[in-house]
Amino acid sequence: MITERVSEHKAILVTGKARSERNREERAFWLFLSPWVIGFIFFVGGPMVASLFISFTSYNVIESAQWIGLENYTNLFKDNLFFQSLKVTAYYVLLAVPFTIVVSLLLAVLLNFKVKGQSLFRTIFYAPTIVSGVSIAFLWSWLLNPDFGVVNSIIFQLFGVKGPGWFTSTDWVVPSFVLMRFTALGSTVVIFLASLQTLPEELYEAASIDGAGRLTRFFKITVPLISPVILFNSIVTLIHSFQVFTEAYVITKGGPEWGSFFYILYLFDTAFAQFRMGYASAQAWILFIIIFFFTMLSLWISRKVVHYENDNKH
Known part of the structure; x- marks a missing residue:
């Protein structure tokens, strides 16, 4: 006891x-x-x-907020500039997300090869990411200047034709902003590179023995194994693409002819130029709902295409 x-x-x-x-x-x-x-x-x-x-009030900072209910939201759907900004932003997202993911993944694959000066190349591709967005905007406005820009000079020297108007053309202004993404890929490339370095070499060796070429190994082994990382980078890029602002504000101010009038640029103008804080808050919440919807849609679609290591369905 x-x-x-x-x-x-x-x-x-x-x-x-x-x-x-x-x-x-x-x-x-x-x-x-x-x-x-x-x-x-x-x-x-x-x-x-x-x-x-x-967002449910009429508020101009100086005077007290006045409750107006859903008026800001109903007025948004009668606003032509609201739909123009949505159209421009949607066009940018459709171009920017695939461009960012594809180019970042290809760069990560190249930077994963063991070559002399590997660390230097990685640093060069990541360095622009830490530079101010305003500085990068000024740099690209010079590179893509239709009169004396480096890009158009190279096009003329190689092909003997005049380059496009880039930021001064309604047809080229949004693709120009997408092209600017090339100097903002550093973080996405680093995440892809980290995922590539965790892949087992045994799978590639076995595939090589079976006669699989590089492209086959890339699409049959690499892409499925890093598909969760592709999903993550796609969602992050999607969210950032809906919020493009600095480049358009510095270079075009929404022009030419509203061709680069992005959603956040309109929101900024509404809030800090017109001081219509209630209307701007409604715009912000509409954007939140749009981003949330497409994020959830991406996650839902990913259930059929993303491979997880512990997923018994694969």
């Missing part, structure tokens, strides 16, 4: 110590997480709730 009681007492002590240790770890967890939680509440969550309220 005494031995049993001693054992029970020891078990209680051990349980108490384990519970105390868990409580201490839990307190440490919330302590280290608290800066992010506080920052999210005050700088993200709080402003989101405030903007939702403001």
Whole structure:
């Protein structure tokens, strides 16, 4: 009996110590997480709730907000500039997302080859990512200048024809902004490169023995194995593409003839040029709904095409 009681007492002590240790770890967890939680509440969550309220009001910063219900939202769907900005942004997204994913993946494959100066090449391709967006915009406005730009000069030297108007042409202005993505691929390339370096060499060796060429190995092994990473980069690129602003604001201001009047540019103009904060907040929430919808759609579609390592269906 005494031995049993001693054992029970020891078990209680051990349980108490384990519970105390868990409580201490839990307190440490919330302590280290608290800066992010506080920052999210005050700088993200709080402003989101405030903007939702403001979207139902008429508010110009100077005067008090006046409740007008759904008027801002109904007015949006009567606004020609709203639909123009959506059309321009949708066109950009349709071009920018495939361009970013395909080019980033190809660059990552090339940078994964073990060649002399590999680290230097990786640094060169990533470096523009850390440069200010305004600086990159000025650089591209010079490169794609239709009169003395480097790109048109090269086109004339090689083919003997005059290059397109780029930022001054309604047909070429959006593709010009897509082309600018080439200097913003660094982060996407790094993520692809990291995923490529985790792939097992045994699969490639076995495929080579079976006679599979490089293209076959790429599409049958590489692409399926990194499909979750492709999905992640696609969603991130999709979200960023809907929010293009800096380049258009610096180079074209929405021109020519509203050809680069992106959604965020219109939202910015509404909020900080016209001071129609209620209307701008409604625009912001419409954009949130659009991005959320396409993100969920991408996740739903991905269930049939994305390969996961522990997925028993594959």
